[in-house]
Amino acid sequence: MEKSGSSKHLVNPDDVINNGKELLEAQAHLWNHIFSFANSVSLYSATQLGIPDIIHSLGHGKPITLSQLISSLPINHTKAPGIFRLMRILVHSGFFGLQKLSTSASDHEEEGYVLTDYSRLLLKDNPLNSAPFLLAMIDPLLTHPWHSLTTWFNNDDATPFATSHGKSLWELGAIDPKFNRMFNDAMGSDAQLVMKVLLQDEYRGVFDGLESLVDLAGGTGTVAKAISEAFPQTECIVFDQPHVVAHLEGAKNLKYVGGNMFEGIPPADAVFMKWIMHDWNDEDGLKLLKRCKDAITSRKSLSSSAGNKKGKVIIVDMVLENQKQDKASTQTQLLFDVMMLGLLPGKERTEKEWAKLFADAGFTHYKITPLGLRSLIEVYP
Ligand SMILES: C[S@@+](CC[C@H](N)C(=O)[O-])C[C@H]1O[C@@H](n2cnc3c(N)ncnc32)[C@H](O)[C@@H]1O
Incomplete structure (x- = not known):
């Protein structure tokens, strides 16, 4: 008798997605779930690096630029481009906002990071600081x-x-x-x-x-x-x-x-x-x-x-x-x-x-x- 581990049950052709668009949508759904842990670890790392507190203390409510943020971070500066990428997903998920800086010097409009209600919950000086919960759960x-x-x-x-x-x-x-x-x-x-x-x-x-x-x-x-x-x-x-x-x-x-x-x-x-x-x-x-x-x-x-x-x-x-x-x-x-x-x-x-x-x-x-x-x-x- 054939062992169940080695038996092959071919997928019914009717159950296979043939439509290219639907196939790619199914793959996208799969990827979203495979990588959703990256939401937690990005937030964990940003909090360990103290990014919410730095934006709070440097910006005083005004946006701070990527270079200001990077120069305040206790990191190996060859890794600086990674900070842009970390911030990009956290802006996407609403933890930080991007605002135009009010510069009159040129038509080059620079943007800076601001806190949102979500990242304010991660500030050390907030009596409702939720960072200890985040840091423990992702430890x-x-x-x-x-x-x-x-x-x-x-x-x-x-x-x-x-x-x-x-x-x-x-x-x-x-x-x-x-x-x-x-x-x-x-x-x-x-x-x-x-x-x-x-x-x-x-x-x-x-x-x-x-x-x-x-x-x-x-x-x-x-x-x-x-x-x-x-x-x-x-x-x-x-x-x-x-x-x-x-x-x-x-x-x-x-x-x-x-x-x-x-x-x-x-x-x-x-x-x-x-x-x-x-x-x-x-x-x-x-x-x-x-x-x-x-x-x-x-x-x-x-x-x-x-x-x-x-x-x-x-x-x-x-x-x-x-x-x-x-x-x-x-x-x-x-x-x-x-x-x-x-x-x-x-x-x-x-x-x-x-x-x-x-x-x-x-x-x-x-x-x-x-x-x-x-x-x-x-x-x-
Ligand atoms: C999930 S924590 C909740 C703590 C607190 N109620 C809160 O929500 O902030 C569960 C608590 O149960 C306590 N605990 C576990 N087993 C216990 C036991 N047999 N007797 C008394 N406390 C216990 C733990 O020490 C821990 O503080």
Whole structure:
């Protein structure tokens, strides 16, 4: 019998594109996908080189020329032509703009680079600086697992990350302080941006009236710090792995507690989880939700005479297919889900998948409020 590996199944001639134009279009689509990683690495390199900060500090809002940019860059100057090419794709993708310089000297109109809203998000002095997130996500430690995806499909490892590094992401963080810092800074930079939005009038009501809140697996505490400052009456606890919160100092209504969230969660009116549920598979996600339910129902209310007070769980995570989204947003969500496939045992979930988990954990109802690509989900016992 012929081995399946060596059998030949000729493609049906009807399935082969014969039309030259269609053939080239199919090839172009293929190339776009083959090379789309170059979008990430170009942005990564420009950020490592400090290009957004240089345009910001040299230009003061005015365009800076390619030669000004090159002379400020810490590069081998024989490589200068590469900077033009790097900038060309980043202008194309909207990270930088090109503006005419106002020169009266000649009719030769020179152009210069300016920042856009996207590259302003990468400035060191921007309190919402997203560069730590970009630099961590494209770091070889987090991108190497992509090359293990196919091997992982054939082995027993929990994640492609484990196939690449021999341990889980959390285990690597526990033994590699540099990786731990890079990852926590990345999370902190996202948390900063999310809190800027969540504390605006449209959303901040979600925290009203809470006497206490646990930011579960809250990293180095960016979320809890923002809530504790905006709501001085709310006692906030940041709960995370001991090596993440070690040496961090609390404040008046902010406390750091180290521990394993699967073993117990401090009681509070609310448990907040940003980017936690998507780290875990359904089995562990369910365990966590049950722990959260215990934590929010076991606290005796100081103000209520009705005995145990029932609180809520507040989740910030994606809900797939939850709204009429444009194609680009859906693609970003699906890319994020595949990123999770590479790094952790978790996944992004549809509303149906969320609802099943909430019901299985014994919650009675939930409310979803869209928050860009993610959602704010309030879950009630
Ligand atoms: C994706 S990060 C999110 C951090 C933070 N919530 C944010 O969004 O900025 C997940 C966090 O879970 C923490 N974590 C992982 N396993 C944990 C465990 N068993 N107990 C407590 N925290 C844990 C990690 O240390 C990390 O800070």
